[in-house]
Amino acid sequence: MGKTTANETTPLITTVTVGPPRRRYPHQTLRRLCTIALSSSLVALLLTFLVTVVFAPARRHHHAESRLTYEELQSLLLDTPSAEKASEWSKYYTSGPHLAGKNLSQAEWTRDHWDEWGIESEIVAYDTYINYPRDHRLALLEKPNAASNPEAWKVAFEATLKEDVLPEDPTTSLTDSIPVFHGYSASGNVTAPFVYVNYGTYADFEDLVKANVSLEGKIAIARYGGIFRGLKVKRAQELGMVGTVLFSDPGDDGEVTEENGYELYPDGPARNPSSVQRGSVQFLSVAPGDPTTPGYPSKPGVPRMPVDGAIPSIPSLPISYVEAIPILKALHGYGPKAEDFNEYWTRNTGLGYKGVKYNIGPSPDNVVLNLYNDQEYTITPQWDVIGIINGTISDEVVIVGNHRDAWIAGGAGDPNSGSAVINEAIRSFGKALESGWKPLRTIVFASWDGEEYGLIGSTEWVEEYLPWLTVANVVYINVDVGVRSPVFDASAAPMLNKLLYDVTAMVPSPNQTVKGQTVGDLWNGHIRTMGSGSDFTAFQDYAGIPSLDFGFGGQSKDSPVYHYHSNYDSYHWMAEFGDPDFAYHRTMAQILALTVAKVSDTPLLALNATDYAVALKGYVAKIEGKLSSVDSSDYKPSSDDEIIEFRARPADPVLQGDPEAFSLSLARLQKSIAELKDAAVNLDAKSDELAEKANEHIPWWKWITKAKLLHEIRATNTKYKNIERAFLYQGGLDGRPWFKHVVFAPGIWTGYAGAVFPGLVESIDNKDYVNALRWVDIIDDCIKTATETMK
Ligand SMILES: *[C@@H]1O[C@H](CO)[C@@H](O)[C@H](O)[C@H]1NC(C)=O
Ligand SMILES: *[C@@H]1O[C@H](CO)[C@@H](O)[C@H](O)[C@H]1NC(C)=O
Ligand SMILES: *[C@@H]1O[C@H](CO)[C@@H](O)[C@H](O)[C@H]1NC(C)=O
Ligand SMILES: *[C@@H]1O[C@H](CO)[C@@H](O)[C@H](O)[C@H]1NC(C)=O
Ligand SMILES: *[C@@H]1O[C@H](CO)[C@@H](O)[C@H](O)[C@H]1NC(C)=O
Ligand SMILES: *[C@@H]1O[C@H](CO)[C@@H](O)[C@H](O)[C@H]1NC(C)=O
Numbered sequence: 001m002g003k004t005t006a007n008e009t010t011p012l013i014t015t016v017t018v019g020p021p022r023r024r025y026p027h028q029t030l031r032r033l034c035t036i037a038l039s040s041s042l043v044a045l046l047l048t049f050l051v052t053v054v055f056a057p058a059r060r061h062h063h064a065e066s067r068l069t070y071e072e073l074q075s076l077l078l079d080t081p082s083a084e085k086a087s088e089w090s091k092y093y094t095s096g097p098h099l100a101g102k103n104l105s106q107a108e109w110t111r112d113h114w115d116e117w118g119i120e121s122e123i124v125a126y127d128t129y130i131n132y133p134r135d136h137r138l139a140l141l142e143k144p145n146a147a148s149n150p151e152a153w154k155v156a157f158e159a160t161l162k163e164d165v166l167p168e169d170p171t172t173s174l175t176d177s178i179p180v181f182h183g184y185s186a187s188g189n190v191t192a193p194f195v196y197v198n199y200g201t202y203a204d205f206e207d208l209v210k211a212n213v214s215l216e217g218k219i220a221i222a223r224y225g226g227i228f229r230g231l232k233v234k235r236a237q238e239l240g241m242v243g244t245v246l247f248s249d250p251g252d253d254g255e256v257t258e259e260n261g262y263e264l265y266p267d268g269p270a271r272n273p274s275s276v277q278r279g280s281v282q283f284l285s286v287a288p289g290d291p292t293t294p295g296y297p298s299k300p301g302v303p304r305m306p307v308d309g310a311i312p313s314i315p316s317l318p319i320s321y322v323e324a325i326p327i328l329k330a331l332h333g334y335g336p337k338a339e340d341f342n343e344y345w346t347r348n349t350g351l352g353y354k355g356v357k358y359n360i361g362p363s364p365d366n367v368v369l370n371l372y373n374d375q376e377y378t379i380t381p382q383w384d385v386i387g388i389i390n391g392t393i394s395d396e397v398v399i400v401g402n403h404r405d406a407w408i409a410g411g412a413g414d415p416n417s418g419s420a421v422i423n424e425a426i427r428s429f430g431k432a433l434e435s436g437w438k439p440l441r442t443i444v445f446a447s448w449d450g451e452e453y454g455l456i457g458s459t460e461w462v463e464e465y466l467p468w469l470t471v472a473n474v475v476y477i478n479v480d481v482g483v484r485s486p487v488f489d490a491s492a493a494p495m496l497n498k499l500l501y502d503v504t505a506m507v508p509s510p511n512q513t514v515k516g517q518t519v520g521d522l523w524n525g526h527i528r529t530m531g532s533g534s535d536f537t538a539f540q541d542y543a544g545i546p547s548l549d550f551g552f553g554g555q556s557k558d559s560p561v562y563h564y565h566s567n568y569d570s571y572h573w574m575a576e577f578g579d580p581d582f583a584y585h586r587t588m589a590q591i592l593a594l595t596v597a598k599v600s601d602t603p604l605l606a607l608n609a610t611d612y613a614v615a616l617k618g619y620v621a622k623i624e625g626k627l628s629s630v631d632s633s634d635y636k637p638s639s640d641d642e643i644i645e646f647r648a649r650p651a652d653p654v655l656q657g658d659p660e661a662f663s664l665s666l667a668r669l670q671k672s673i674a675e676l677k678d679a680a681v682n683l684d685a686k687s688d689e690l691a692e693k694a695n696e697h698i699p700w701w702k703w704i705t706k707a708k709l710l711h712e713i714r715a716t717n718t719k720y721k722n723i724e725r726a727f728l729y730q731g732g733l734d735g736r737p738w739f740k741h742v743v744f745a746p747g748i749w750t751g752y753a754g755a756v757f758p759g760l761v762e763s764i765d766n767k768d769y770v771n772a773l774r775w776v777d778i779i780d781d782c783i784k785t786a787t788e789t790m791k
Pocket of ligand 1: 120388390
């Protein structure tokens with residue numbers, strides 16, 4: 001399988017290697033690529049001409065019988081994906097457990113099918129540090145009073161820590177189903193009083209500290225939501241708590257709840273009360289990937305770093321709301337109530353109708369929880385599948401990925417709707433290859449392993465091939481949850497916005513209530529900024545490759561509740577509620593295929609530099625707005641996103657430096673961005689002009705004109721390719737040097753949500769204007785480098 005041998009790579013990547021997979025490109029060295037990419041010598045020009053002459057549109061028009069035109073390619077990519085096939089792939093992937101590193105046969109199946117469809121594929125393995133659940137217990141223990149004899153503990157409630165088996169849903173009765181647990185959680189056996197900590201955000205914990213609620217030595221009971229789960233455990237641990245229990249509150253399910261009269265899954269769309277959200281508690285916003293190999297690939301035999309500060313040291317367990325109820329009720333009468341705090345504690349408290357009062361506690365010494373968590377930690381292979389379509393231009397590469405691993409046997413939404421979608425896209429490209437098509441740019445397809453634990457398969461791969469990706473990768477396209485609702489949702493680097501609008505306007509929506517309406521017509525058009533939480537992270541935030549992530553993964557008011565990371569994210573749920581006839585799977589495959597076609601097969605790279613400049617200007621404006629609000633005590637966040645961001649960070653840091661001086665420095669950034677915008681507008685205009693010329697027929701005897709045009713196209717594309725790289729700062733973000741992008745990163749205290757200008761914004765949040773000024777300098781340099789790149 002893996003092409004890995006122990007001596008191939010050193011951890012610091014001292015030798016520049018070109019991938020993937022390396023043995024396919026033995027003749028290409030970085031120097032050679034650079035020569036082709038950067039040299040403007042006549043030799044390179046002629047070389048370029050010879051290599052790329054095949055993509056001259058003239059040839060396509062004149063030899064249409066041997067090569068698809070771009071329009072023909074688009075039709076083929078719209079016609080080939082099938083709902084039936086997507087359903088078949090969904091059924092395959094969800095018919096057995098495929099936890100990271102546990103299901104080689106699914107990797108082999110994927111490779112074999114991609115091969116069969118004409119895309120040469122292979123398995124790439126990494127040896128990663130990972131945990132698997134061995135045993136667990138959660139019990140509520142009581143004794144009549146604290147003073148009586150220590151033997152008198154009674155089990156008041158023993159959690160089953162199991163999701164109900166449903167006769168209607170075969171996935172739930174698999175005998176080898178995966179226990180409820182947290183990826184990268186610590187083993188431990190703690191017995192202690194407990195405290196309800198709301199969402200477990202930074203501000204929630206601050207509220208508790210201010211109210212003198214004793215936290216040290218206690219177990220935290222937090223509801224899921226808002227911020228990444230690992231950060232809840234992190235803050236509990238920092239405050240001396242000894243364990244964390246996380247439950248799913250139906251209050252966060254929106255409209256579709258039992259309280260509002262909806263039937264429960266499997267009879268209806270409301271959350272099944274026994275559903276449990278598994279998930280990783282790695283400290284994702286610090287660094288993703290194998291926590292023992294930050295910044296280098298987990299090849300066999302590499303040195304490994306200690307994991308302190310990367311994963312929790314206190315045990316944690318996820319539970320269902322039905323099992324949270326007795327625990328929350330045991331707090332009744334103890335400590336303050338949620339309503340004694342601010343409105344963030346009474347939002348979405350969905351268990352009120354079950355009689356839960358959301359008391360804070362702590363529970364008295366004679367009412368305790370026993371939380372026992374036994375995890376097997378091991379170093380074991382994980383298997384990425386990598387498939388390649390060689391393009392004409394080998395140093396312009398488009399990468400397309402989906403992860404394959406799931407927390408459960410099912411995973412029909414997360415991630416295997418995406419797996420079904422990418423398979424249908426690949427099968428469609430296979431058909432194109434059959435008819436003699438060859439893309440301009442090389443396309444790499446990836447089926448990542450280990451995403452769920454911490455984006456491991458993709459992060460290790462990017463760390464291994466960084467030198468090559470830096471030279472060659474033009475765009476990364478991610479599909480994680482391909483479909484879980486009819487609501488299209490996307491996040492993207494701004495240079496890719498236009499691409500998303502263009503493609504969604506071409507694909508018909510399965511919803512034909514209004515005849516002829518496209519996905520674009522029904523989409524609200526909102527493109528989120530790149531945060532973290534899926535496999536684009538290493539590409540965007542570490543390697544500086546413009547990335548996008550999309551799928552029908554949005555939520556509308558009346559969408560059926562999606563049982564995230566639960567046994568009920570099953571084929572049955574998908575076929576009954578998520579996407580009954582797999583029509584949205586088909587549509588998503590069309591969207592993915594057309595997106596890949598557009599970035600890999602149009603002469604000019606489908607990137608828009610102006611949109612980047614416009615976005616940057618907006619981000620600075622947002623910071624100016626933030627500055628005026630950061631000191632005002634009556635600031636009230638309004639949107640859900642603002643609330644999450646506001647509640648995720650410390651409230652009253654000590655002022656350092658001069659806010660006025662900092663405020664003025666923002667004008668400097670705006671000036672640099674204005675210059676960037678001028679350069680961007682020029683570059684986009686040049687690109688438009690070249691695109692038109694590329695469409696014109698140039699007779700063969702005007703080969704010099706043609707070679708010149710090709711050279712100009714190439715030079716323009718190289719500029720686009722390098723823009724995003726300019727925003728990498730090698731020193732990395734404060735306290736998390738793995739994150740190198742100065743514009744995009746996950747919020748340090750939110751984990752998922754994208755923070756823009758993270759270094760700057762975190763400094764402002766900390767009221768550290770000395771450091772904020774430092775970040776203005778760093779960002780200003782990046783903007784100027786980007787401007788030079790465009791010229
Ligand atoms: C792609 O190119 C590499 C290197 O040039 C070559 O080794 C490989 O066989 C090619 N793959 C296909 C499917 O043509
Ligand atoms: C891997 O997944 C397949 C279904 O996709 C399943 O049949 C098989 O039992 C799984 N293997 C393991 C080792 O769990
Ligand atoms: C956990 O610790 C308790 C004592 O605190 C002990 O009674 C129990 O046996 C331990 N559980 C396991 C599984 O070791
Ligand atoms: C918390 O304790 C401190 C010191 O013991 C006291 O000054 C303060 O009033 C207490 N706050 C609350 C909300 O009880
Ligand atoms: C279907 O399209 C109609 C008309 O545009 C729209 O009102 C409705 O909300 C759509 N339904 C879904 C599930 O997208
Ligand atoms: C780039 O985006 C700008 C602003 O959105 C737009 O005016 C321009 O036409 C776009 N150019 C290309 C080549 O897409």
